[in-house]
Amino acid sequence: MSGIVPADGRTAVPSRVATVSLHTSPLDQPGTGDAGGLNVYVVEVARRMAERGVAVDVFTRATAPDLPPVVELAPGVSVRHVPAGPYGRMDKHALADHLCPFVFGMLRAEAQGDPGHYDLVHGHYWLSGRAGVMAARRWGVPLVQSMHTMARVKNASLAEGDAPEPELRVRGEDQLVHQADRLIANTEDEARQLREHYGARESRISVIPPGVDLEVFTPGARREALTRIGLPADTELLLFVGRVQRLKAPDVLVRAAAELLERDPSLRSRLVVGVVGGLSGAGMHEPRMLADLARSLGVADVVRMEPPQSRERLADYYRAATATVVPSHSESFGLVAVESQACGTPVVAARVGGLGTAVADGRSGILVEGHDPADYAAVLHRMITEPAWRAHLAEAAPAHAATLGWERTVDSLLAVYGESLAPHADPLPLAAGR
Structure with a gap:
């Protein structure tokens, strides 16, 4: 040896x-x-x-x-x-x-x-x-x-x-x-x-x-990042990043978006639900599940499905987002949550597994009990309508991520x-x- x-x-x-x-x-x-x-x-x-x-x-x-x-x-x-x-x-x-x-x-x-x-x-x-x-x-x-x-x-x-x-x-x-x-x-x-x-x-x-790679995932101007990923500068981007499967619960975000628009229809012209990732696991056998769900809920027009991105491009998606949503049913840690915070974007995540460590609840993001879309919609609505509160979370997010290099x-x-x-x-x- x-x-x-x-x-x-x-x-x-x-x-x-x-x-x-x-x-x-x-x-x-x-x-x-x-x-x-x-x-x-x-x-x-x-x-x-x-x-x-x-x-x-x-x-x-x-x-x-x-x-x-x-x-x-x-x-x-x-x-x-x-x-x-x-x-x-x-x-x-x-x-x-x-x-x-x-x-x-x-x-x-x-x-x-x-x-x-x-x-x-x-x-x-x-x-x-x-x-x-x-x-x-x-x-x-x-x-x-x-x-x-x-x-x-x-x-x-x-x-x-x-x-x-x-x-x-x-x-x-x-x-x-x-x-x-x-x-x-x-x-x-x-x-x-x-x-x-x-x-x-x-x-x-x-x-x-x-x-988290603190050299790639860094804070940046949100409006410029929105432009780089092809969205108008006034977009409210709710971002999901990860494998598209039931375990990761992207459906919770789509349902929350429907709740959000029912609560505040005026958001429709500038709301985008971004799903960045590919099919995985059981999701391979139901490739249309998310698209069909969005259509049935009447929100297909705001859901934007994107393939997995390079790390540099993904960092722009994080910077452009109003919030990154991690509603997983089980998560050993949650690297997506840390990457998002490193880019200065707060996280709304399920209070499961390692997400309690990855997210500083109330400081760099919000942890939600359970998977009720209405609970996620309430937090996301506040993120959008109370910019000072969101800015407070966004300011603390990189500092929390920096402890996890x-x-x-x-x-x-x-x-x-x-x-x-x-x-x-x-x-x-x-x-x-x-």
């Missing part, structure tokens, strides 16, 4: 980390398919790790036969495409049947390097963790695991019409929680969920919030990595155990 404890007693630093993102590639555009906040997390952390001298190999499933085996994402960061199962898009849960070839690809990549090529494995999402734990035990290195979302938590707050997560995932997560050397929770709320839903040991959980995330992760590299008095078995 090349990552060792220095002679002066400082915390060990790994030389090379194997990051596992099996079901979604860091090269994918966030907001499409299964790509979202997890992808952003993997990319941003890997880049900053490499800048600090820690090489990162990201293992992901090859989705096409012509993909190069290795792609350099950034200096010191490589994406390794591992064949596992049929090419093309696959349901995430079906990937559980193809873990063995994926692990074999990881082992083969390690065998091509010097002994002790990887010092540590970091899995992202339960499928990655299931593959990661097998590789980590084979290499004799620690496994650090980030769950990002958890089946029991999602099943406890399903959107109407959404299918529950399968028992296979529940069992897999239960085993993984007890196999991992360290668990990374995005928030204290997620740490509590790990303990209460999965019986995780508190001593193995580290709370490390994700971050990626550099802080990487500092904390490196500390956990170092602790994991220290000799273990309590070696962990491959089989699940409490």
